[in-house]
Amino acid sequence: MVSTxxxxxxxxxxxxxxLATQLDLTK
Known part of the structure; x- marks a missing residue:
């Protein structure tokens, strides 16, 4: 059973x- x-x-x-990947791409 996986909890919420x-x-x-x-x-x-x-x-x-x-988000980390997008930030790296914008640099």
Whole structure:
């Protein structure tokens, strides 16, 4: 069973990775 907290943490990590990639591309 996957808790809601785990889903939120996973979503934050994914979004953080996408934002980091976009910031690197804009440099």
């Amino acid at each position: 907290t785990s889903k939120v943490v996973a979503a934050v990590l994914v979004m953080g990775g996408l």
